[in-house]
Amino acid sequence: MQSNDPQILPTCFGFLLLEDFTLISVSSAIETLRMANRVAESQVYRWRMISESGGPVSASDGLSISVDFAIGDDVRTGELDAVVVCGGERIERHCEKPVMHWLRACSARGLTLGSTCTGSYLLAGSGVLDGYRCSVHWEEYAALTEQFPNVTVSRSVYTIDRDRFTSSGGTAPMDMMLYFVRRQLGAEISAGVADQFVHDRIRDTRDLQHVPLRHQVGGQSAKLVAAVELMESNIREPLSQVELASYVGLSRRQLQRLFQKYLLTSPSRYYLYLRLARARELLFQTSMSIVEISAQAGFVSSSHFSTTYRELYGKTPSVDRADR
Numbered sequence: 001m002q003s004n005d006p007q008i009l010p011t012c013f014g015f016l017l018l019e020d021f022t023l024i025s026v027s028s029a030i031e032t033l034r035m036a037n038r039v040a041e042s043q044v045y046r047w048r049m050i051s052e053s054g055g056p057v058s059a060s061d062g063l064s065i066s067v068d069f070a071i072g073d074d075v076r077t078g079e080l081d082a083v084v085v086c087g088g089e090r091i092e093r094h095c096e097k098p099v100m101h102w103l104r105a106c107s108a109r110g111l112t113l114g115s116t117c118t119g120s121y122l123l124a125g126s127g128v129l130d131g132y133r134c135s136v137h138w139e140e141y142a143a144l145t146e147q148f149p150n151v152t153v154s155r156s157v158y159t160i161d162r163d164r165f166t167s168s169g170g171t172a173p174m175d176m177m178l179y180f181v182r183r184q185l186g187a188e189i190s191a192g193v194a195d196q197f198v199h200d201r202i203r204d205t206r207d208l209q210h211v212p213l214r215h216q217v218g219g220q221s222a223k224l225v226a227a228v229e230l231m232e233s234n235i236r237e238p239l240s241q242v243e244l245a246s247y248v249g250l251s252r253r254q255l256q257r258l259f260q261k262y263l264l265t266s267p268s269r270y271y272l273y274l275r276l277a278r279a280r281e282l283l284f285q286t287s288m289s290i291v292e293i294s295a296q297a298g299f300v301s302s303s304h305f306s307t308t309y310r311e312l313y314g315k316t317p318s319v320d321r322a323d324r
Helices: 023-040 097-108 119-125 138-147 172-185 187-196 213-217 222-233 241-247 252-263 267-285 290-296 302-313 317-323
Strands: 012-017 046-051 082-086 112-116 133-135 152-154 158-161 164-167
Touching: 012 023, 023 082, 023 112, 023 172, 023 187, 082 097, 082 119, 097 112, 097 119, 112 119, 112 172, 119 133, 119 138, 119 164, 138 152, 158 172, 164 172, 172 187, 213 222, 222 241, 222 252, 222 267, 241 252, 241 267, 252 267, 267 290, 267 302, 267 317, 290 302, 290 317, 302 317
Parallel strands: 012 046, 012 082, 082 112, 112 164, 133 152, 133 164
Antiparallel strands: 133 158, 158 164
């Protein structure tokens, strides 16, 4: 999964709060910066809160957050290195023209642009993501992909593409901000920040969002959902395609067609991804050996496991573990 680092990494962030923004995502980003300053014993990072009008903004949980200035304040905007659009529920209702105009102006003046949760939708609507890769909360993946064909939407928990950095929802912004901390202050500081928040594994751009299968296929294919549940329950001793198809009452060919139609891949490829994802969890969350992990993930040969792992994640299991 290719990504390009920004040439100049930001240290002063402006968080643009939209109505119904997701508080946990914004907090995850800001608290990471605050803790980085504490661990580094230096005020490396600064942040400001912004709204369209300059007034308080309500989060999706009803809490009202005060801001430092409005989007029309060019002097305060000029102090920023980056603007982060903080989205949440009903993002389509909050794509106001003055805000989109301001984002285009920020892009024109060379500011780095980012987003949390569903904020990428507004960036895309403003035209400042054309030609870029981005991440977005999985609930908005289909809408963003369909409505903005000039934007490449990734299922990664976050994406860094040149002067754009975008994350999905939940606590993914913490991982994204830890990317900046690691680049600017080093691995020891970023690990120290993660430890303070009991964040046991720092995810990177190769980590994909877990999208509930029922969301992907809706109620259209109960047999596909059943097949995937069987896969998830049989990681150590994988079932054959013939066995899977038999258990859900389909032919092998019908099963292949279902996977291709709804998941755009084959059953064997999807099963392999599930097994490698499980292996990666064990790699980072346990002290099990590579041989033990390969067996737990259903691989007869640890060398074959290492090869397929590297093909998906870009590193061998031993190197990936060492880098964490």
